[in-house]
Amino acid sequence: MNPPPGTLGRIEATFFRLIEHLMVFLPSAMVLTVFCNVVPRWTVKSGIDVSEEMSRYFFVWLTFIGAVVVMREHLHLGINLRGVAKRTDAVRRVTGRT
Numbered sequence: 816m817n818p819p820p821g822t823l824g825r826i827e828a829t830f831f832r833l834i835e836h837l838m839v840f841l842p843s844a845m846v847l848t849v850f851c852n853v854v855p856r857w858t859v860k861s862g863i864d865v866s867e868e869m870s871r872y873f874f875v876w877l878t879f880i881g882a883v884v885v886m887r888e889h890l891h892l893g894i895n896l897r898g899v900a901k902r903t904d905a906v907r908r909v910t911g912r913t
Contacts, residue, residue, distance in 0.1 A: 831887065834880055841877040845870045
């Protein structure tokens with residue numbers, strides 16, 4: 816999607832470029848955090864206390880940021896229920912659809 820021209824367009828493009836880089840960083844940080852917790856658990860039988868919470872927060876933020884990017888690009892999921900649910904005659908008359 817092309818940003819609008821002008822200063823705000825450049826700011827928007829820079830912002831979304833930063834968000835896309837953040838979407839690469841967060842899963843990498845999740846993997847690194849979990850890995851850095853697994854190694855001490857196997858070697859010294861003690862892990863990093865906050866690694867699970869950090870990984871969870873990274874995942875939540877990745878979900879929120881991904882929703883922003885998907886909404887901007889108009890790539891969100893849509894559900895089409897046409898033909899799945901049978902309509903009654905009254906609903907057909909009101910909506911004008913068959």
